[in-house]
Amino acid sequence: MAMITADIIVIGAGIAGASVASILSKSKEVIILEMEDQPGYHTTGRSAALFTVNYGSDAVQALTKASKNFFMQPPNGFSQVPLLTERGIIHLARVDQLKQLEIFEKSNSTLKRLSQDDLVVLIPYLNTDHIIAGLSEPDASDIDVAALHQGYLKQAAHNGAKLFCNQEVKSLRYENKMWFLESGKESYQAPIVVNAAGAWADEIAMLAGIKPVGLQALKRTAAVVKFDKPINPDMCFLNDIDENWYCKPEGSNLFLSPEDEIPSPACDAWADDMDVAMAIDQIANILNIEPIKVEASWAGLRVFSPDRDFVIGYDSAENGFFWLAGQGGYGIQTAPAVASIASSLILGENISIELKKIGVSVSIFSPARFSKSAYPHLQV
Ligand SMILES: Cc1cc2nc3c(=O)[nH]c(=O)nc-3n(C[C@H](O)[C@H](O)[C@H](O)COP(=O)(O)OP(=O)(O)OC[C@H]3O[C@@H](n4cnc5c(N)ncnc54)[C@H](O)[C@@H]3O)c2cc1C
Known part of the structure; x- marks a missing residue:
């Protein structure tokens, strides 16, 4: 096995790894290692693809706002x-x-109150015995996740980054300021490792002999269902205010979720039929429609740190191990701002002025906040 060398190795080719690699590769030799045979197989390929600035913590909302410009005006050819x-x-x-x-x-x-009369105009088949009021958030958008993810991967490749699939990182060793990684098939080395392994990020840390931050993967179920009445493809995304279900049109069918958060180990998550059935039941009731067929169902792991803010930063100044994890249910809509912050921190550059304007201190994301004393049960 020949040793493949680079300036930076990114572990994971989901949206986090792809986006940061697209920036780092402008000035550094970058390798992306992905354990699956295609990038985006795990959480990135399983999202609801929504962009909304009213979701998540203050820091998440700031990152989402700071990402909007990229979504509206991506680089040429992206x-x-x-x-x-x-x-x-x-x-x-x-x-x-x-x-x-x-x-x-x-x-x-920016939220606008809607009466029941307003709602029946906007939502075909609405059951007015149940729903009596709503709030409209007109600025929310659908994200073309595949185009975003492919755009980042294309940019990274154009800059010379190399993506290796079917390369599960099985060991990491730090010696003489260099990381040595083994996949069982190949060996890699670089002074900097970026841990963008999604639900596996704590496992990667433990392989490297670094204390995990205490990430928790929470399974969220989704399905596309055909109902007895056609769904207007232009209907808004509908969300239960207590987050017990959501749905949006997928052609003339509905994409839906019970908005579940079921603790899970890192794995290839799958949908439980009961969870799908629960969501269908609630939505059928709200919209006065009858399910005909579940066209597809799946589940993905939303991964949260103990305080639910992202983990972005070097583990320590000395060891070149960089965390890019815990993006929860917001990793797609925040990817442009997160990649920009992460790459600046990795390269030791100033955070861009545009990001400084959002008024979020990067210390909010520091892995150091999960110190031993705060989480004594977490040991390597
Ligand atoms: C149902 C659902 C709905 C969602 N809706 C939205 C939404 O509307 N908007 C939004 O912004 N976000 C949403 N999210 C969240 C979003 O999808 C995630 O935050 C984002 O995809 C996380 O990206 P990631 O790159 O960190 O993780 P992943 O996409 O999981 O990527 C991590 C990669 O690391 C690889 N890997 C792991 N271990 C190793 C190893 N040892 N060696 C090599 N490779 C490894 C994995 O194979 C994987 O490809 C949703 C998530 C779900 C499940």
Whole structure:
């Protein structure tokens, strides 16, 4: 086995690894190692593909806002199709959920209150025995995730980055300021390793002899279902205000989810029929429609740090091990800003002025916040 060398090795070719590699490769030799036979097989390929600035912590919202410009005006040749398409969200409430709707309404001045009369115009077949009010979020969009992911991979390749699939990193060793990685098929070395391994990021750290940060993968189920009545393809994304279900059109069918968060080990997640059935039942009731056929169902792992903010930063100044993990349910919509911050930190450059404007200190994302004393149960 020959040793393959680079300046930086990125582990994982999901949206996190692909986006950061696309920037790092402008000035460095970059290798991306992916254990599957195609990039995007895990969480990146299983998302709801939504862009909404009203979702997640303050830091996540700031990162989403800071990413919008990239989505609207990607670099020349990045994508043949628009990365965002108008969708809009309507958050829905029953009478017993009105308090929750009010709290959410107060959190953002761009949300517009909708009466039941407004809702029946916007949502065909709405069951008015249940839903009495809503909030409209017109700015939310669909993301073309495949175009975004491919755009990043294409850019990285154009800059000379090399993507190796079917290369599961099985060991990492640090010696004389150099990381040595083994996949069982090939050997790799570089002074810097970027851990963008999604649900496996803590496992990668442990292989490297580094303390895990305490990531938790939470399974989320999704399905595409055919109903007895055709769905208007232009209908908004509908979201239960208590996050018990969401749905949006997928052609004349519905893409839907029970918005579940089931703790899971890192694995190739799959949908439980009962979870799919629960979502179908709730949505059929709200929209007065009957399911005909589950066209497809799947599940993906949303991966959270203990405080639910992202983990972006060197593990320590000395060892060249960089964390890019814990993007939860927001890793697609925040990818441009996160990749920009991560690459600046990796290269020791100033964070761009544009990102500084969002007013988020990068210390919020530092892996150092998960110190031994804060999480004593976490040991290598
Ligand atoms: C149902 C669902 C809906 C979602 N909806 C949205 C949404 O609307 N908007 C949004 O922004 N986000 C959404 N998300 C979240 C988003 O999909 C994730 O935050 C994002 O995809 C995480 O990307 P990643 O690159 O970190 O992880 P992944 O895509 O999982 O990539 C990690 C990669 O690392 C590889 N890997 C792991 N271990 C090794 C190893 N030892 N060697 C080599 N390679 C390895 C894996 O094979 C994988 O390809 C959703 C997620 C789910 C599940």
